[in-house]
Amino acid sequence: MTADPICFVTKCKSETLSLTPTSVKGLKCLGQCKGEQKCASQCFNKYTSPELESWLNCALERESCLPLPPSATSSSIVTSPLPPPEQNLDLNKLSGKWYKVFGKSPIYDLFPCQTNTFTPTSSTTLLADIFLRINSDESGYYESRLTEDLKLDSEGFLNVVGKMYGLTFNEKWSVRVVGEAVLVDYVGETMQGEYRGGFVYKREKEVDKSFTDSISKYVDLSSYSKIDNSCPATVNGRGSIVREKGEVNGGEWKDLIFGEGGIGDWVNPGWRGEYDQK
Known part of the structure; x- marks a missing residue:
């Protein structure tokens, strides 16, 4: 499959015309990441x-304006082993609100103020309502909500499908x-490839020594970081941030197409010759 740049203004016309100056910066930031997960995560967070999420969903997922790497379209998730899951897991044990109190992956697990609320929809399925904060680089924070569908398979693993950043x-x-904890190890896939992590759920956000001692028998906490669930009203003097709207001007459109990280780089990476041998 080859890239179809016309698709952006035909099949994804409304999403493209709805872009804001901030979302244009996001696209250019992502275009410079060349698929590297940490870089892409930083662009999303910033x-x-x-508007950006709608464009990505249309261009990359719904209409396939750009070809995806094999890992992004593969259904054979999880080639790396996971610890054995609890057998005969009763999903009712997960029902209700939980705090993520420890996490492994600095990219995916350590967002502050994380709550997950699970609702069993059958004996083998759950719906999860996720809330988290994304701290701004300088001050303030963005609030994000998403949902996940979870299904218990015959081996005792939970297969999870969700959408974040439009994908x-x-x-x-x-x-x-x-005991009081739920321990989760996971592996997943995004457009950037496979990723791994883990986290610890607790009913309350406070963590004391007796709790850490109790779970240390089952997990090596030296590979985890504590999640900040203090949820202050302001971060460095600023509270919740609302993304600015506004129209993209002519110079910004030109930069989006031809500038570094722009559509030209998405469609044909290295078109300027930056990868040519010197």
Whole structure:
């Protein structure tokens, strides 16, 4: 499959015309990442907006204006082993609100103020309502909500489907219920490839020594970081941030097409010759 640049103004016309100056910066930022996960995550955290997410969903997922790498379209998720999950897991044990209190992946697990609320929809399925904050580089924070569908498979793993930043992700979770805690190890795939992580759920956000001692028998906490669930009203003097609207001007459109990280780089990476041998 080859890139179809005309698709942006035909099949994704409304999404393209709805772009704002902030979402244009986000696209150019992503275009410079060349698929690297940490870089892409930083761009999303800095520039994500409904307009950017709608454009990405249309151009990359719904209409396939750009070809995706094999990992992004593969259904054979989880080639790397996970710890054995708890067998005969009763999903009712997960029902209700949980705080993520420890996480492994600095890219995916350590957002502050994370709550997950699970609602069983059958004996083998759950709906998860996710809330988290994304701290701004300088001050303030953005609030984000998303939903996930979870289904228990025959091996005891939870298969998870969700959407973040406008794009669908798939994960497989190994879940163990240990006393007051729920321990999760997972592997997943995005357009940037496979990723791994893990986290610890607790009913309350406070963590004391007795809790950490109890879960240290089952996980190596030296590979985890504590999640900040203090949720202050302001961060460096600024509270919740609302993305600025506004129309993209002629210079910004030109830069989006031809500038570094612009559509030209998305469609034909290296078209300026930057990868040519010197």
